[in-house]
Amino acid sequence: MLVVVALGLTGLAVVLAAEALSHRSGLPTSVLLVLAGLAYGYLPGPDLQLDPEVVLVVAIPPLLYAAALESSLLALRRDVRAVVGLSVFLVLATALGVGAGLSWALPAVPLAAGVALGAAVAPPDPVAALSIGRRAGLPPRLVTLVEGEGLLNDATALTVLGVAVGAVGGHFSLGHALLEFVVTAAGGVVVGAAVARVLGRVRAVNDEPLVDNALSLGTPFAAYLAGEELHVSGVLAVVVAGLLLGHRSPQLQTSGARLQTRAVWRLVEFLLEGWVFLLIGQQLPAVLSGLHRYDRSDLAVAAAVTLGVVLLLRPLWLLASAHLPARLHARLGGDPDEAAALSRREVLALSWAGTRGVITLAAAFSLPEGFPQRDLLLFCAYLVVLVTLVGQGLTFGPLLRRLRLGDTRLAAALLRNEARSAATSAALARLDALLAREPELAPAAGPLRRATQARQERYERRVDALAAAEGGLPHDEAYAAGVRLRREMIDAERQELLDWRDSGRLPDADLRVLQRELDLEESVLPPPA
Missing domain, CATH: 1.20.1530.20 (Na+/H+ antiporter like fold)
Structure with a gap:
């Protein structure tokens, strides 16, 4: 054995x-x-x-x-x-x-x-x-x-x-x-x-x-x-x-x-x-x-x-x-x-x-x-x-x-961003339908609507850039900078959570729950260059 x-x-x-x-x-x-x-x-x-x-x-x-x-x-x-x-x-x-x-x-x-x-x-x-x-x-x-x-x-x-x-x-x-x-x-x-x-x-x-x-x-x-x-x-x-x-x-x-x-x-x-x-x-x-x-x-x-x-x-x-x-x-x-x-x-x-x-x-x-x-x-x-x-x-x-x-990456990226834009449109339409039936949900719907509209605007800008591109994938400086900043922020959040755990203020079980939230968010970001 x-x-x-x-x-x-x-x-x-x-x-x-x-x-x-x-x-x-x-x-x-x-x-x-x-x-x-x-x-x-x-x-x-x-x-x-x-x-x-x-x-x-x-x-x-x-x-x-x-x-x-x-x-x-x-x-x-x-x-x-x-x-x-x-x-x-x-x-x-x-x-x-x-x-x-x-x-x-x-x-x-x-x-x-x-x-x-x-x-x-x-x-x-x-x-x-x-x-x-x-x-x-x-x-x-x-x-x-x-x-x-x-x-x-x-x-x-x-x-x-x-x-x-x-x-x-x-x-x-x-x-x-x-x-x-x-x-x-x-x-x-x-x-x-x-x-x-x-x-x-x-x-x-x-x-x-x-x-x-x-x-x-x-x-x-x-x-x-x-x-x-x-x-x-x-x-x-x-x-x-x-x-x-x-x-x-x-x-x-x-x-x-x-x-x-x-x-x-x-x-x-x-x-x-x-x-x-x-x-x-x-x-x-x-x-x-x-x-x-x-x-x-x-x-x-x-x-x-x-x-x-x-x-x-x-x-x-x-x-x-x-x-x-x-x-x-x-x-x-x-x-x-x-x-x-x-x-x-x-x-x-x-x-x-x-x-x-x-x-x-x-x-x-x-x-x-x-x-x-x-x-x-x-x-x-x-x-x-x-x-x-x-x-x-x-x-x-x-x-x-x-x-x-x-290079098939351009066509694949364009298709994915078109699908993302369509999916966010469906989400906003579902939100409007829910508010029409249940107006009391309006206070909670405001932040969700703003966040979803911001995502849709970002997808639509990306679709326009990809549709106009020829050859390889276009490089979006603003998007790349945003991804880099969000990664740095996630790293800071992780370190703060570890500090809480190491100082005895946060149990390991709760640390793992919060780490998973950050991991899931980071998983949807493009890989670092």
């Missing part, structure tokens, strides 16, 4: 150090953690071995659920054809392409075994790509496509993997495999929707943030286990539950519950992602240990075929999709003119976002002992993860900056 605790603390220290180094150097945290794991794997002492069942049951459901909560159901609906193309049909094409290529180049690898490897390496893990892409200004539509692909492709890949493993040594029927895939996927959607409906009703009648957060933490595991018990896609059940509950969050949760939930899930993501990337790096000795019985030429051929299909098929697929007739790009329920095809720069950016991660390794390690050419397949899967995660991860940011896809 002490060894496990020591390993956990060591891993936490490495994760924190990698995060700090990433902020200073600009290098992706995921890449730094994988490299740290590679180095640690060859140090003397105990290592953590990747247990596919632990990863698939403990790590993947909460990570997928957290990503689904932050995704936009409406945006995914608008781009549903592109998302389905990437997360279903491209995964199927990659699995079949790798399988056919390996079985042709190396006859000792059965077709079903090659397809199993193809299913493992097919689904990109968007964590690293999105963390880099958001920082480098990846456009919102590409963010939606990468998010949507990452949410749904795991279910496709794991289903194909199960079918391929079952076909080894047995009779393979394409019709039966397709039917199994459809039933598994459809069942996962139904289970996820049912879990979201039940928990949505429970959370709607609860106003205690701690209870709401406990329910939120349990939701991905409940959805996954329900799906697996019913022999449908537990992964897809988690994603659907997260998307539906995230979409209904404004109606289901109180403001306090939303603040807590966001903070809790950010911490869960940070720790799990760090552990996962460290774990990836540590698996290299285990992967290499079984390769002594293979010729180097066979290893080179298998690696070249697998990497070639993975790296080339994605851009070819995206280019082919971009050159489809315009009417085929129409979004479901939308105007065909609005569904513009991806530009060549966007295709290149989306191609480079296909980093693989822990789901690929977990799927490869889940191949049963005695599986045909298991060590060779595991080596190919690990190589794909390293090449895409480290190679593409290190170059994705510079590539995006070189592509100059456009």
Whole structure:
């Protein structure tokens, strides 16, 4: 037990150090953690071995659920054809392409075994790509496509993997495999929707943030286990539950519950992602240990075929999709003119976002002992993860900056300030309606009206400045000065409260209440320059 605790603390220290180094150097945290794991794997002492069942049951459901909560159901609906193309049909094409290529180049690898490897390496893990892409200004539509692909492709890949493993040594029927895939996927959607409906009703009648957060933490595991018990896609059940509950969050949760939930899930993501990337790096000795019985030429051929299909098929697929007739790009329920095809720069950016991660390794390690050419397949899967995660991860940011896809911050800032102005107008209208019904509230309404009108005037000035701006965000000296002054005032208030506490005039419990008020106010201010 002490060894496990020591390993956990060591891993936490490495994760924190990698995060700090990433902020200073600009290098992706995921890449730094994988490299740290590679180095640690060859140090003397105990290592953590990747247990596919632990990863698939403990790590993947909460990570997928957290990503689904932050995704936009409406945006995914608008781009549903592109998302389905990437997360279903491209995964199927990659699995079949790798399988056919390996079985042709190396006859000792059965077709079903090659397809199993193809299913493992097919689904990109968007964590690293999105963390880099958001920082480098990846456009919102590409963010939606990468998010949507990452949410749904795991279910496709794991289903194909199960079918391929079952076909080894047995009779393979394409019709039966397709039917199994459809039933598994459809069942996962139904289970996820049912879990979201039940928990949505429970959370709607609860106003205690701690209870709401406990329910939120349990939701991905409940959805996954329900799906697996019913022999449908537990992964897809988690994603659907997260998307539906995230979409209904404004109606289901109180403001306090939303603040807590966001903070809790950010911490869960940070720790799990760090552990996962460290774990990836540590698996290299285990992967290499079984390769002594293979010729180097066979290893080179298998690696070249697998990497070639993975790296080339994605851009070819995206280019082919971009050159489809315009009417085929129409979004479901939308105007065909609005569904513009991806530009060549966007295709290149989306191609480079296909980093693989822990789901690929977990799927490869889940191949049963005695599986045909298991060590060779595991080596190919690990190589794909390293090449895409480290190679593409290190170059994705510079590539995006070189592509100059456009600074989206101006449009986002303009939209947010327009929404703020509209929201304050609604607040003033509600205040007028209340005063018309209850005139005795007028004394209390005066200060509220003045404060809200001041906010609206500030938003409207900001909207005018943003609408007239060209290029980057305009710098508002008066606004920046106001933010700086308010930060200084909040710091002074905090220090005064601490002085009260230290002198024995203010209990710690009351200090925490007052600190939270100041923290919430500071949280809505822009970050310091």
